[in-house]
Amino acid sequence: MNLLAISSETWTITILGWLIVFAALLFLVGIFLLIPKIIKLATKRALHKKTRHVGSVPAEDEMMLTGEMNAAISMALYLYFDEIHDDESNIITIKEVKRRYSPWSSKLYGMNNMNFPR
Amino acid sequence: MNLLAISSETWTITILGWLIVFAALLFLVGIFLLIPKIIKLATKRALHKKTRHVGSVPAEDEMMLTGEMNAAISMALYLYFDEIHDDESNIITIKEVKRRYSPWSSKLYGMNNMNFPR
Amino acid sequence: MNLLAISSETWTITILGWLIVFAALLFLVGIFLLIPKIIKLATKRALHKKTRHVGSVPAEDEMMLTGEMNAAISMALYLYFDEIHDDESNIITIKEVKRRYSPWSSKLYGMNNMNFPR
């Protein structure tokens, strides 16, 4: 069996198809690498205005670390609960935890509260 | 543009249509002004029979006032909760409150218990 | 009116139909009288293996009695709750009760845990 003895259209779809999938997701990657930078810029400006009133803000690096840990833990918890049962209740639990304990989310929700009145 | 230069059918629908909506809702108004009177009559008779056994019944006016306040409060609560979240849980809460605290509802549910065995 | 003056096909369906329903359910009865015996056989073998490691097992008769009572009670409870409200919550409650209190179910779940890893 000659593996190459198929129509050239087949080859086109095989190679080109995969490349297009790559291109599409690379496009998405690019955009989503860009978005947080734009948001950061906007947030900084907003924070700048805010700090005049609020006073000291925790150093960003420190905050980020906490936020990261928090996200990692909550996602691990999420998947752990997901294994036990399949429904939604756990997600709500985790959301509550996130809101309650993370200084990062407090900052984030602060920002949201600024943009989203409710 | 002559605003009257449209077919007489348009005029008919415009005016008549609105009048019919009025008529329909006025009809409903009439019926629902009537219904409580009929119920009151029926209830009075039933209460009359009941009082022979049960003894004293709180004066109707006083009861009504309490019932009104209760209804007002519960509806206000209802809409307040409704703003917070959209689902049903609050309604149940209010229902419980109504059942628990109102002497009026106790009378009402008494009546219902008479008519509705469960 | 001659009650027999209908087509013989009607008679066929009337009599034969009922007999087939009987046959079908008798078939099921037979199978379900058989199944527990097969399971018991399999379980005994499994228990036999297990007891070497685990040690003493409560006498089967005693266990069965408890299991029966438990089943009877839970079914009664089930139908009792079913009369109060129509939804599912009660079933879960009963399931919990079953799991928690019955030595029989502990044996059963032991067996299941053997066959069903989760």
Place this chain on the structure above:
Amino acid sequence: MLQKYKLPFLLFVLLFMGAGFNAFASAGVGTDIFEKALEGVEKFWNFTGFANAHFTNFIMIAVGLFFIFLAIRYDYEPLLLIPIGIGILIGNIPFPPGNKIGLYEEGSVLNYLYFGVQQGIYPPLIFLGIGAMTDFSSLISNPKLMILGAAAQVGIFATFWGASILGFAPAESGAIAIIGGADGPTAIFLSSKLAPHLMGAIAIAAYSYMALVPVIQPPIMRLLIPMEERKIKMKPPRAVSKLEKILFPIVGLLLTTFISPSALPLLGMLFFGNLLKESGVTERLADTARNSLINIVTILLGVTVGASTQAVRIVMDPNTGEMINKGFLSPDSMKIFALGAISFVVATAGGLIFARIMNLFLKGDKKINPLIGAAGVSAVPDSARVVQAEGLKCDPTNHLLMHAMAPNVSGVIGSAVAAGIMLAFLM
């Protein structure tokens, strides 16, 4: 600051509101406009329910109100009687034909919702939910009680015989007979296949008598079972293992549908639902099947079955070409109601008598309480509750409920098998 716009705005609005009246007063000849208005009133009047009403509509509306009353006042099968009752009201609001309003007019909303009834799609979905909420433990623990569920199906075949005598065609008789099965979804499924034109009457009869089970059964029980036998106490059912519960729907599905493949939509879905429940790994699917899904289908099925009882329904006779009323209140409907009543009585009697016969072959503490035979008609779970209530009347310590559940659920299977048999012989 908005106040300065107030006057012009008010003027504009009043202008508009007055314009119509001005038009009446000024435009053209005046009388012409008035005539047009009168014409309009007449046109609208001819469109209203008042103009199109027939006295039979009011009879049916009264029936619908009675259903709602029974459901709320006596709690008789409210999940069925409320949707059907309000459906009867909706189906009997008089309307001018040809405007896509009525259930039988193609393209109307009610007609689309009725599609699931007409094609027998709703009943299997309801059986899926019933399967997901039914605990077959009592039946698994004492399989021989299953036979009582077969015995009570005599109601079906007796009604088939009776309907044939009353002159119904064989397929019609088969559809009517299933009323004796005391299972609404099965009745709708079978009549959608065998006699769609009788479905309204069959469904209403089936659901009515199911709701009236607490009224119909007790006198027959007292007639056929002597007091001493009504007091028999039965051994508590043995406990059932999880494995048996899992095997039941699988084996049940294979056996019953091999015997009666036409019942596949009903029995397949019933046992599928039960496996979702008992497998222990598909709880979220079972939960949806026995809640959202069955509720949605119950709402749609109830209201459209109710609305299918339209009293006035003028259609052209395919033979003579004249317009005739094929509405609900026909002699056929009356016959179906009479047959339905008899079938419930015969089914109950069949279950009871067979239970007494079974006792001839059983000894000692294996004897069954013949009352539970009445639960074989199904009408789940009402007839099992009736058995419980009757049992308690004779001996306040004798709880028959758990025992009655076995013939009760096997009655569901029996009726579905019987429906399959009817389809095999008659379709």
Place this chain on the structure above:
Amino acid sequence: MLQKYKLPFLLFVLLFMGAGFNAFASAGVGTDIFEKALEGVEKFWNFTGFANAHFTNFIMIAVGLFFIFLAIRYDYEPLLLIPIGIGILIGNIPFPPGNKIGLYEEGSVLNYLYFGVQQGIYPPLIFLGIGAMTDFSSLISNPKLMILGAAAQVGIFATFWGASILGFAPAESGAIAIIGGADGPTAIFLSSKLAPHLMGAIAIAAYSYMALVPVIQPPIMRLLIPMEERKIKMKPPRAVSKLEKILFPIVGLLLTTFISPSALPLLGMLFFGNLLKESGVTERLADTARNSLINIVTILLGVTVGASTQAVRIVMDPNTGEMINKGFLSPDSMKIFALGAISFVVATAGGLIFARIMNLFLKGDKKINPLIGAAGVSAVPDSARVVQAEGLKCDPTNHLLMHAMAPNVSGVIGSAVAAGIMLAFLM
């Protein structure tokens, strides 16, 4: 122990991954393959949204994003604006026609989901859920406030008149007019019957203005109601018995549908849902109707109504035979949006003015606060909340919410009756 298979396996995989590139390099002439690849790229490019995009698509995408923004940022009717907004995005992704992608192409998934909109099936199901979640107590306790719900329907008939003047055909005018009813499901239901080709514009206009009620109504209120009247306090509504609550949907169903049988699908389902809620014996059905069922239908209705605003839609003109764009952004759509804005203003003004007129006939503590007239447009429950907010601005102790609920829910009934009247005259 698997390591020994490693090398051959790796070789196989690399072989495959490399085969394609090898093929390019070796097979046949090489240039032929390269040409084919270029052809393939071109073919694919012609299939993408980039190749098929028209600037109007981007306008509509911007509109969709704006809807989503309004919903999330200002919480304006998010349950409607999010599905519709994302539907507008979905409907305006450019695609090559004839591949069963677009909503208007027969056999596409969107087309199947749109069926429930086109045939007016979704709106009655939404009304079922609304009935099952609406408490009519305030209306039952003070029936005369119901008239305000009729007064505000002037918006419908004013728009009918306006649309006729702007040159719309009578049936089209009727469909457009219903925007003034401020009820999305009613608007979709009526336009599905009277003017399916305008449904997208009508639905979008209706939902947009409903979402903007908190912006539209307050200025009109301040214009038409003097400050002293805005401060009027009303007696708390009397308590309502369970029996009255049960009778309301039954009586309401019979009366309104006898008057306006064409509104049967809407009003029948509305009152059916309310009976499920109030009967007290069908809570599980009511619960499903106001949760799963209404949510499912809302999702499907919202996304397909949004997607029906496809900007580019080339069809053959039935008369001339040439290909024309029947897309969303037409002069007709613009006119409909303008008429919609006017109808909301007139409806609000109608309710307010009528409330002031009613006050002329009422004495002492029976006088009503004219602000609640604005709630007669329905747009439940937003316009009632606007009344509450305006009332609080004038007197922070004056809670009008419970009073405003009466005209608010009667506005729903009034619009449905009006829709039935339009059908009676125009279909």
Place this chain on the structure above:
Amino acid sequence: MLQKYKLPFLLFVLLFMGAGFNAFASAGVGTDIFEKALEGVEKFWNFTGFANAHFTNFIMIAVGLFFIFLAIRYDYEPLLLIPIGIGILIGNIPFPPGNKIGLYEEGSVLNYLYFGVQQGIYPPLIFLGIGAMTDFSSLISNPKLMILGAAAQVGIFATFWGASILGFAPAESGAIAIIGGADGPTAIFLSSKLAPHLMGAIAIAAYSYMALVPVIQPPIMRLLIPMEERKIKMKPPRAVSKLEKILFPIVGLLLTTFISPSALPLLGMLFFGNLLKESGVTERLADTARNSLINIVTILLGVTVGASTQAVRIVMDPNTGEMINKGFLSPDSMKIFALGAISFVVATAGGLIFARIMNLFLKGDKKINPLIGAAGVSAVPDSARVVQAEGLKCDPTNHLLMHAMAPNVSGVIGSAVAAGIMLAFLM
């Protein structure tokens, strides 16, 4: 007091029950009746499953039982395997053709429920629910992992190439290829468009291998990734803001569907569901989408896909006119199963190898653990769990789950895009 009616009643019932037997004994010639009864028995026998069974039915029933066993015993994708497994049983109960029983017979209940599969309506609704339950945080926080989801799609295109070589037509090859995407809904959607006649085999293959992911992937992982690389620890993903989470579905929808408009039903619904979840203002819609709605559709899709594997299906050959068996157990089905197995292997290998290649360009603590490449095949969330399990085996402190979720969910997007590309080239 009822006792006096006892005797006559009992007599009546016994009379009826005996009448049939009397009839046998007395009516007419007697032998004639007996012959009729025999005829009836024969007629019924010919209708049963026993009379219509073919040995292939039993093979398929065994397969269905095996699916159910896998689901309950090993907890492999029970939400899919239980409905499909019982569907296989239902589809292989033998029945006499022409009675509206089987899935492929027009007008049967199963056929109506199968409509949503045939027209590709169910898959987008499942994607809506998946969107509403998926947290894309890990992907947003580390977008470059998304590329792994693209790399694993090599399985799709490799299978396309393989299927072409095995002699399938291009459209058929495209439909078969999608098995390598490891997404059931995508596979069903694509095969409903490209090769409806192969849908059963494709769907069963896709779901079977998805369920077997914990068996298929580990050996490949061990083969292709050296131990030291399997131990690489990755930085925890950064926290993601609510705004990013809201923007993701909107931007994702616009970009991916502009590139691949044919995937609009799938990707549109996926991102719609995710926006319902993340917007924070439509929680009740998201809740219904990821519970009731997806459960209902999963039940219907699973059972009908299972039932579509009917082993015996006699149809007329359109060319020769002779009757041939188009049942499930054909050489084509076997080939599809073989191709499916290969495609899962190639997809996994593609993801793993690409992850190692990526590491060549990444430095220090930015290096990724190549195991997560295997999650790029999607099969959410099983393959991510397999990665986690394998990672723990090499280093019990290394939790890869959160990192594996990124390629896992991007694999879903990648497969949907690939499906759109297939449609663009082949439809």
